[in-house]
Amino acid sequence: MTSAVWNKLSGFAPFRAFSSAIGIVAGGFLILLLLVAFFAPWITPFDVAAQNLANANAAPGWPHIMGTDEFGRDVFSRVLYGARTSLSVSATAIAISVSVGMLLGAAAGYFGGLFERAVMTVVDLTWSFPDILIALIFVAIIGPGLTSTTFAIAIAYLAQFTRLTRAQIVRLKSETFVEATINLGATPAHVVLRHLLPNALAPVIVVGMLAVGDGIVLEATLGFFGLGAQPPTPSWGAMMSSGTAQLFISPWVIIYPGVAVAATVIAVNLFGDELVRALDIRDRVRS
Amino acid sequence: MTTLLDVRHLSKKFVSGGGPFRPVRSMHAVNDVSFSVDTGRVVGVVGESGCGKSTLARLVLRLIEPSSGDVQFEDLDLLAQKPKPMRALRARMQMVFQDPYSAIDPRYTIRNAVTEPFQVQGVRQTASEADDKTAELLSMVGLSEQLAGSYPHQLSGGQKQRVGIARALALNPALLVLDEPTASLDVSVQAQIISLLEKLRDELNLTYIFISHDLSLVKYFCDEILVMYLGRVVEALPSTDAAARHPYTRTLLDSTFDPDPKLRRTIEPLGGEVPSPFDLPPGCAFAARCPVATEKCRTELPVLRADDGHPVACHHPL
Numbered sequence: 281m282t283s284a285v286w287n288k289l290s291g292f293a294p295f296r297a298f299s300s301a302i303g304i305v306a307g308g309f310l311i312l313l314l315l316v317a318f319f320a321p322w323i324t325p326f327d328v329a330a331q332n333l334a335n336a337n338a339a340p341g342w343p344h345i346m347g348t349d350e351f352g353r354d355v356f357s358r359v360l361y362g363a364r365t366s367l368s369v370s371a372t373a374i375a376i377s378v379s380v381g382m383l384l385g386a387a388a389g390y391f392g393g394l395f396e397r398a399v400m401t402v403v404d405l406t407w408s409f410p411d412i413l414i415a416l417i418f419v420a421i422i423g424p425g426l427t428s429t430t431f432a433i434a435i436a437y438l439a440q441f442t443r444l445t446r447a448q449i450v451r452l453k454s455e456t457f458v459e460a461t462i463n464l465g466a467t468p469a470h471v472v473l474r475h476l477l478p479n480a481l482a483p484v485i486v487v488g489m490l491a492v493g494d495g496i497v498l499e500a501t502l503g504f505f506g507l508g509a510q511p512p513t514p515s516w517g518a519m520m521s522s523g524t525a526q527l528f529i530s531p532w533v534i535i536y537p538g539v540a541v542a543a544t545v546i547a548v549n550l551f552g553d554e555l556v557r558a559l560d561i562r563d564r565v566r567s
Numbered sequence: 568m569t570t571l572l573d574v575r576h577l578s579k580k581f582v583s584g585g586g587p588f589r590p591v592r593s594m595h596a597v598n599d600v601s602f603s604v605d606t607g608r609v610v611g612v613v614g615e616s617g618c619g620k621s622t623l624a625r626l627v628l629r630l631i632e633p634s635s636g637d638v639q640f641e642d643l644d645l646l647a648q649k650p651k652p653m654r655a656l657r658a659r660m661q662m663v664f665q666d667p668y669s670a671i672d673p674r675y676t677i678r679n680a681v682t683e684p685f686q687v688q689g690v691r692q693t694a695s696e697a698d699d700k701t702a703e704l705l706s707m708v709g710l711s712e713q714l715a716g717s718y719p720h721q722l723s724g725g726q727k728q729r730v731g732i733a734r735a736l737a738l739n740p741a742l743l744v745l746d747e748p749t750a751s752l753d754v755s756v757q758a759q760i761i762s763l764l765e766k767l768r769d770e771l772n773l774t775y776i777f778i779s780h781d782l783s784l785v786k787y788f789c790d791e792i793l794v795m796y797l798g799r800v801v802e803a804l805p806s807t808d809a810a811a812r813h814p815y816t817r818t819l820l821d822s823t824f825d826p827d828p829k830l831r832r833t834i835e836p837l838g839g840e841v842p843s844p845f846d847l848p849p850g851c852a853f854a855a856r857c858p859v860a861t862e863k864c865r866t867e868l869p870v871l872r873a874d875d876g877h878p879v880a881c882h883h884p885l
Contacts, residue, residue, distance in 0.1 A: 322740060339854040455668040455669050456664045456666055457666075457669060457670055457671055458670045459664070459665060460631060460662070460670050460671075460731070460734070461683070461687070462630065462864075463630060463657055463661065463662050464657060464658075464661075464683065464684045464687045464688070464734070464738070465653075465656075465657035465684075465687050465688055465738075466654070466687045467654065467687075470580055475672050475710060478674055479673070479674060481673070532843035542642060
């Protein structure tokens, strides 16, 4: 890469997360994973749903490099396809969570008073339960499936983003530039959209990115309980769940999806830490 | 001379506490303040920290809603304005803030910061008009237009304060409230900002309310001076060389230093304590520290009386 291009890219703060070895490895892995998730239907060597009972529980080898499961389906193809399920569910859920959370948090922080009390009471109530319990209750109410998993994860993490955004807004609201802008004749909408939210965005985005890792674990957990993706859609959690029965006959069925979850979550967290460093917002992320 | 701003019996009470375990406590940050400002004048407001100077500035601009009182600005009842006309009216009355370091959004370039007033007021500008306006405003406050693309953290404190002044002047205001505009700057930079403000006042026919705790600066810069103590105006000096009539003003004036060693003198320190603003005495708030206070001062509140164009709130004026 020529130095001119590098200089231009490194001027864009988030890109500086790639300036360390950890950042390159973790970020590179995530980019690869995104590509795999996006192109999964075209790059899987076998049909993810094609059963071949004659070749069930085959050990890793050729052509099934990660072996086959109890129905003779190719584990490698299903792990690749599972990335699509896990990432899309988790990323969609966190995107909903971040959008709604920022809106609620910004409104609560800006307007204060009774509205803030009401919002924060409800939000804190959801936060006082473990994530998995909220997700379970939600899925139990509207039934299993990918849509309900997505909403369950979104609700489980809503409190985090609402609280974070509110804390940022409350801190920013007392800055002189806000008063100065109001004094110019600005509407509340201008103040919130042009000053408060842009300044509150960086930590929320980074925490959101880290939460995608947690979302993948939660999705896998729900899948493990059979509440997430329904067969034959491959999901890392559901694959591990079905693998438990054959744990001692064919451990590869449970090991490879487990490794995929672990590697993804580790990469998300390492890259998130690099991003926090690159944006220089360490003190604002934990609040 | 026309009256630009007329403030009558303005008060602001802050209430804290309330609830099952904390009693309600109230504090009069600004208490029954009346004054008026004529077009083209520079009115200084002095007093020690916590006397309500900055609250008064924000009440006059309606950045805080007063608890009671009236503010007439350009013959309009400011407190009766609905939100929309109020926002339009804000263009006529601007403020320069004490802390230039946080007065500009760190994500805004200088160009964005000085053109934001037009955006906020719904003035449409093409990119080249905005460039021209930026250059004009920056040169007006003595900054190079090459700074237009810079971010606030790349500027010095003095430069940032100049940007703050440019922003305040963008909408051609009639009144500029200066809330300790030089308090967080180096002394050499303070002088530059003050001379810039003097130049702008002459060029643009501005009216200033200058808030400061630096009495020598106020005496140099202002035409008339309001002296505040614990939320009340205790004396309104009609000119800077008027003799102090309130014992508090006298003490304040005595506390300024003259740079001439031949004028050395001993300063009589004030005894007593400033009463808590949450629990003001029934009489004169200054009585506990006043050298000439009598029993009357402790029980009866002195009102601001203007017998001869020099109002003072004291039972025993000097």
